[in-house]
Amino acid sequence: MDKEVYRIVVPTPFPVGDVNMYIVKGDRLTLIDAGVKTEEAWQAFQRQLHEIGYEPSDIEQVVLTHHHPDHVGLLDYLPDSIPVIAHPKAQPWIRKDPEFLAWHQHYFEQFLIECGMDAALLPQLPKFRRSLRYSCERSLTTAVSEGDRIGGLEDWTVIETPGHAQSHIVLYREKDGLMIGGDHLLAKVSSNPLLEPPEIGKTERPKPLLQYNDSLKKLLRYEIAKIKTGHGEDVTGVPELVEKRLAKQHERAEQVLEMLVHEPLTVFDVCRQLFPTVYEREFLLTMSETIGQLDYLEHIGAVVKRKENDAYLFYEVVGSR
Ligand SMILES: [Zn+2]
CATH class of the missing domain: 3.60.15.10 (Ribonuclease Z/Hydroxyacylglutathione hydrolase-like)
Incomplete structure (x- = not known):
């Protein structure tokens, strides 16, 4: 064949x-x-x-x-x-379009603050740029x-x-x-x-x-x-x-939901709990995974997010399970 x-x-x-x-x-x-x-x-x-x-x-x-x-x-x-x-x-x-790459950098710096990220970790970002070589x-x-x-x-x-x-x-x-x-x-x-x-x-x-x-x-x-x-x-x-x-992903989302039972958390808090040993080394990958699970939970009505100060906090919707 x-x-x-x-x-x-x-x-x-x-x-x-x-x-x-x-x-x-x-x-x-x-x-x-x-x-x-x-x-x-x-x-x-x-x-x-x-x-x-x-x-x-x-x-x-x-x-x-x-x-x-x-x-x-x-x-x-x-x-x-x-x-x-x-x-x-x-x-x-x-094309490595410079305008697009500048936009990318700018967008994520703002976005990561909304994720509750410590500004001191922002210098991690260029790591993803390095893969572009x-x-x-x-x-x-x-x-x-x-x-x-x-x-x-x-x-x-x-x-x-x-x-x-x-x-x-x-x-x-x-x-x-x-x-x-x-x-x-x-x-x-x-x-x-x-x-x-x-x-x-x-x-x-x-x-x-x-x-x-x-x-x-x-x-x-x-x-x-x-x-x-x-x-x-x-x-x-x-x-x-x-x-x-799909089943594996749902399981992981449940694990994230479990973290929100006691207190609301930012994306970055969840990321650190999900990937305590690798989040610094594999920052883009682990943040993408975390945001994905939170997007999913929000989509199925299991969490809601509220902006407090500069960052979003995710709350479990009681009775959603
Ligand atoms: Zn690929």
């Missing part, structure tokens, strides 16, 4: 470990996702590409499942002329969204799956149920819905965990035989895994 889809695995400097890229032999030789910008990844990519009979110059187009550095970085090693296809929300990230500086050639087909890959349909990233898409081939799924659903680990700012000038931020849950449930509408993932092995048994991930 997969004879037209080849997996290439390259190392990353991130805790997630290796990242997968795929070569799809459609009418155009297409690379799906583009690793991370390191010399090691570039060498590993060229070696494996050679093993299947190609050189980087044979690649006719690149499709990105989402904008994270470990999925786009090697674009900087590929010729400028290669068309780059992705969701429009990937554009400010892969493994990203690329390229521009989209073609923006794709829900239901689109990509030239040269006529069998495949684009499905939007926001949550892990606002720009996240998957590709689905109806005739045999094969999906190229990026980081939407991974075999061994749950995918992190990461916090991103609203678009420039907008005030309402996306709620990534709620989006993610919707995007997970969206998979149940398709007959998926197998998902080729961004990290680790292929996923089969999609409905069971979706149920498992």
Whole structure:
């Protein structure tokens, strides 16, 4: 079934470990996702590409499942002329648009104060910026969204799956149920819905965990035989895994609700209790997870938030369980 889809695995400097890229032999030789910008990844990519009979110059187009550095970085090693296809929300990230990055920084500094964060910890923020050095500086050639087909890959349909990233898409081939799924659903680990700012000038931020849950449930509408993932092995048994991930998330939300029984807490208080040993090291990841659980609890009516001084306090809604 997969004879037209080849997996290439390259190392990353991130805790997630290796990242997968795929070569799809459609009418155009297409690379799906583009690793991370390191010399090691570039060498590993060229070696494996050679093993299947190609050189980087044979690649006719690149499709990105989402904008994270470990999925786009090697674009900087590929010729400028290669068309780059992705969701429009990937554009400010892969371009490293200075206006967008400044907006991002500004938005989060304000937002973290509302989360009850100690201003002394604000210097942690640049850490996330540092991961951008493994990203690329390229521009989209073609923006794709829900239901689109990509030239040269006529069998495949684009499905939007926001949550892990606002720009996240998957590709689905109806005739045999094969999906190229990026980081939407991974075999061994749950995918992190990461916090991103609203678009420039907008005030309402996306709620990534709620989006993610919707995007997970969206998979149940398709007959998926197998998902080729961004990290680790292929996923089969999609409905069971979706149920498992949703149940696990609900369990974690209950754990958060338990913390609010005795006293109201800020996002940052909850984050420290949930991740006492890692929150400083993995700040963006742990804050994203915490905010996600609180968004979820608010959505199901189990908590309400009130602004006191500069920060929001979350209260349990008595009788909500
Ligand atoms: Zn990712």
